[in-house]
Amino acid sequence: MSEHIVSVKIYLTIFLALLAGTALTVWAGLRDFPGPLNVVIAMTIAVIKATLVVLYFMHVRYSSRLIWVVFTSALFWLGILFALTFSDYWTRGWLPIS
Amino acid sequence: MAESLAVEHEITHPALQHHFENMEQQREAGTLGMWVFLVTEIMFFGGMFLAYTLYRSKFPAAFASASNHLSLKLGAINTAALIFSSFTMALAVYSAQVGKRRNQVICLVLTILLGLTFLGIKAIEYHDKYVDHLIPGRLIPRRPFDASGVHLLPGAARQNVEMFYWIYFAMTGMHAVHMVIGVGLLSVILYFAARGRYGPEYHNPVEISGLYWHFVDIIWIFLFPLLYLLGRHLEHGG
Numbered sequence: 001m002s003e004h005i006v007s008v009k010i011y012l013t014i015f016l017a018l019l020a021g022t023a024l025t026v027w028a029g030l031r032d033f034p035g036p037l038n039v040v041i042a043m044t045i046a047v048i049k050a051t052l053v054v055l056y057f058m059h060v061r062y063s064s065r066l067i068w069v070v071f072t073s074a075l076f077w078l079g080i081l082f083a084l085t086f087s088d089y090w091t092r093g094w095l096p097i098s
Numbered sequence: 099m100a101e102s103l104a105v106e107h108e109i110t111h112p113a114l115q116h117h118f119e120n121m122e123q124q125r126e127a128g129t130l131g132m133w134v135f136l137v138t139e140i141m142f143f144g145g146m147f148l149a150y151t152l153y154r155s156k157f158p159a160a161f162a163s164a165s166n167h168l169s170l171k172l173g174a175i176n177t178a179a180l181i182f183s184s185f186t187m188a189l190a191v192y193s194a195q196v197g198k199r200r201n202q203v204i205c206l207v208l209t210i211l212l213g214l215t216f217l218g219i220k221a222i223e224y225h226d227k228y229v230d231h232l233i234p235g236r237l238i239p240r241r242p243f244d245a246s247g248v249h250l251l252p253g254a255a256r257q258n259v260e261m262f263y264w265i266y267f268a269m270t271g272m273h274a275v276h277m278v279i280g281v282g283l284l285s286v287i288l289y290f291a292a293r294g295r296y297g298p299e300y301h302n303p304v305e306i307s308g309l310y311w312h313f314v315d316i317i318w319i320f321l322f323p324l325l326y327l328l329g330r331h332l333e334h335g336g
Contacts, residue, residue, distance in 0.1 A: 003122075003125065003195070005192065005195045005196065006188075006192065008189065008192060011185060011188045011189060011192065012185075014185075015181065015182070015184075015185040018181045018184075018185075018319075019178060019181060022174065022177050022178060022181065022322075025322070025323050025327065026170070026174055026327065029323065029326075029327030029328075029330045029331065030330050030331060031331055032331040032332070033331070038328075038331050039328070042323035042324075042327060042328075043323070045323070046319050046320050046322075046323055046324075049319045050316045050319050050320065053184065053312050053315060053316050053319070054312075054316070056188075057184055057185075057187070057188045057308075057312045057315075058308075058309055058312045058313075059305075063129070064126065066126075066130060067129065067130065067133055070130065070133045070134055070137060071133060071136075071137070073137060074136070074137040074140040074141065075140075077137075077141060077144075078140060078141065078144045081141070081144055081145070081148055082144075082148060082151070085148055085152070086152075089152060089155075
């Protein structure tokens with residue numbers, strides 16, 4: 001598999017999308033959305049921006065399966081870190097201590 | 099097979115290490131190695147993001163109050179500077195791939211300058227925190243942490259404001275250390291790029307330094323909304 005060269009046009013598009021995402025996240029951060037929606041919007045924008053960087057700037061979209069596996073393994077372990085910790089903290093006090 | 103390999107080695111690029119069969123394999127191996135390192139970095143920062151999430155969910159009002167004291171303007175400018183530097187970094191890799199040495203050097207210089215801009219603004223922010231007595235604990239002699247200058251939202255306790263600043267300095271501090279390392283890394287790459295070491299056949303050092311640089315950018319993409327924007331909406335709504 002030979003190396004894929006991403007065009008300048010794609011880099012420029014991603015760059016502008018990232019700047020737009022930053023403007024959007026500031027705009028959304030200054031408005032009061034109901035309930036936990038503020039943090040949900042902020043994190044959705046951040047995840048989209050990070051995905052664009054990973055796929056295009058870091059070339060993962062054009063990389064081998066092996067790179068995909070290594071990258072997803074990081075997300076998987078991060079998931080374990082958060083899930084196991086919060087399964088403890090969020091469930092404290094659910095059962096009375098006898 | 100052995101003979102054909104030997105012949106191949108003679109005609110291939112001088113940068114090819116003897117333990118790789120060809121440039122393609124060498125490039126793939128280098129990229130994979132960098133990604134494995136980045137996985138450990140994701141876990142390293144992951145621990146701090148976990149601490150942040152945990153304490154923010156425990157003390158939401160104090161975290162919002164402390165966050166509102168940060169400069170949104172400086173944080174946003176820094177975000178734009180880092181995104182711009184990631185763009186120039188990507189263009190530096192591109193220039194190496196298509197063999198434009200001059201553009202490659204220009205892009206690397208721009209990336210380093212934007213990285214230094216980020217660090218400079220970060221230093222201004224840290225100095226503001228020092229002036230406002232917001233360096234947590236007693237790290238600074240005769241200047242212990244004092245949150246009396248922070249406007250507290252209802253339900254916020256002073257000691258939990260300090261908790262936010264511990265996490266703020268730990269996360270942005272580690273991020274800044276990564277930026278300093280990145281600038282050092284790119285300076286070395288710039289030196290070799292200026293001497294014409296990287297071209298269409300061999301540019302893996304540029305590529306994997308770029309991976310590191312983009313990774314540091316991604317960390318900031320998450321840090322910016324989490325640290326600077328978490329309580330702004332409460333300021334106006336009351």
